[in-house]
Amino acid sequence: MPDFFAPCPRGLEALLRTDLESMGAQNVRAIEGGVHFTGDWTLCYRANLESRVASRILWRVKETRYRSEQDVYKAVFELQWQRWFDVGNTIRVNTTAIRCPLKSLEFITLLVKDAVCDRFRAHCNERPSVDTLEPDVRIHVFIEDDNLMLYLDTSGDALFKRGVRSHTNIAPIRENLAAGILRMTGWQPGTPLLDPMCGSGTFLIEAAQMSLNIQPGIARRFAFEKLKNFDAAKWKQMREQAIAAQLPVKPLEIYGSDLYGDALKTASRNLQEAGLAECVQLKQANVLEITPPAEQGTLVANLPYGERMGELDELAELYPKLGDALKKKFGGWTAYLFTADKAILKLMRLSPSKRIPLFNGPIECRLLEYKIVAGSNRK
Structure with a gap:
């Protein structure tokens, strides 16, 4: 074998x-x-x-x-x-x-x-x-x-290249890391999901595909198709069964927003090309001013890198404001913030209930879990 x-x-x-x-x-x-x-x-x-x-x-x-x-x-x-x-x-x-x-x-x-x-x-x-x-x-x-x-x-192009997202912004997160993060949050299809810094929409597309049982490799080719032992009939049957198991496209409780209009256009284009535009609600908004789309749910965000927000001192200014916004508006939600910046632990003024070590390529990062209860910020 x-x-x-x-x-x-x-x-x-x-x-x-x-x-x-x-x-x-x-x-x-x-x-x-x-x-x-x-x-x-x-x-x-x-x-x-x-x-x-x-x-x-x-x-x-x-x-x-x-x-x-x-x-x-x-x-x-x-x-x-x-x-x-x-x-x-x-x-x-x-x-x-x-x-x-x-x-x-x-x-x-x-x-x-x-x-x-x-x-x-x-x-x-x-x-x-x-x-x-x-x-x-x-x-x-x-x-x-x-x-x-x-x-x-046997794969050819790396498997995080799903064959759907072709437009990216600064510091995009790879699809397989985004999918792993969604799994680690415990989010389940049917639960409201919000990415308030959605960038090119990677979390949103992965979540929509999971919700509709769309296999990540259904839209692409693989290197095993070029090997001499390739069983074309078996592969055709497998693909047909995967397509038959997909659920029909429909509006889902998946929400994305971003401060930048260009990022939102990119996310919209990617969702459109993946055939998932109907599934996700997008809007342009500042993460500090956004209101939750449901009484409870899962918030997930790949926190911005220095190139996108400006200098690191701007990020240092963002973190306490973000902590306040979560505490004031997102009681009943669980927030998961993915970051390589260790300064956030002191500046957020919220205590994470989990700190999960992950790597984005060679960069050591943390997935921080915050169970938001109104009035829970730590002075």
């Missing part, structure tokens, strides 16, 4: 492990930054189609020890790449490493590319072409100490 690895934003590994187990994955093991698992190819297709949290689904084709660059070349050359994809497919090699004793990762990348091409030339007298922008096949090399792992990427 094939071995797979699903990387994800750090902090979401437990969610991803639960999801994969519910899909029928075996030998599921979470590590920092992702989840190892085994399963059949139907599971691989399903994980690509349905996982809101994974960044990719990688098929491990080899794991071995090495001592030198020559060992790396030999390990790659020994694999029968021509059994997995066609010489006419374009390739790209990505290399990452932890505590790698070898001198140059760029050289390792070239070495792996040469070994794959040499294997094809030895087999069929031709070699695949390299395409670093839109390759048909991505080969991932991961080195840790003296351990070498080789993966074929």
Whole structure:
């Protein structure tokens, strides 16, 4: 049975492990930054189609020890790449490493590319072409100490590229991190949801898709469709079942607002192109002046970065005002604020009931939970 690895934003590994187990994955093991698992190819297709949290689904084709660059070349050359994809497919090699004793990762990348091409030339007298922008096949090399792992990427473009949002603002949050944050809030479809700093609308689109049972990968293509073992009939059946299970588009209790008209136009365009404009109510408003759209619900916000609001002292001025606005207007709501700024803990004048560590790429962040009770601000 094939071995797979699903990387994800750090902090979401437990969610991803639960999801994969519910899909029928075996030998599921979470590590920092992702989840190892085994399963059949139907599971691989399903994980690509349905996982809101994974960044990719990688098929491990080899794991071995090495001592030198020559060992790396030999390990790659020994694999029968021509059994997995066609010489006419374009390739790209990505290399990452932890505590790698070898001198140059760029050289390792070239070495792996040469070994794959040499294997094809030895087999069929031709070699695949390299395409670093839109390759048909991505080969991932991961080195840790003296351990070498080789993966074929079954996803293609990263899974957070849902095939729907094509317009972004400054410092957008990736879709799989936004989906993970929504899951961590405990929000359930049917509960009012408000993003008062919605930017390009990522939280809103993810929430609407969850509410209507729209699978995150339904609008895109995957690299596994280029592999020689691709079961087109199975994949067609899986997609048809996913589409049949979708709920009809209708107005939902999902609300978004933003101070900036340009951001709101972007969110509106993205919702329109995702076919979800009818589901979400948008309006231009200052987060400090907005009124709650329901008596209780979940508020979630990716707090602005310095580039968008101006200098950091403006953010320092915003936090206590935001705390006051939540306390005065949002009694009965639970607010979840996602931020990389530790100063907020002192300046908000509200005590978070939870502080969940998460990473936005390499940036360490916190998801702060505030259960709002009128008059609950801490002097």
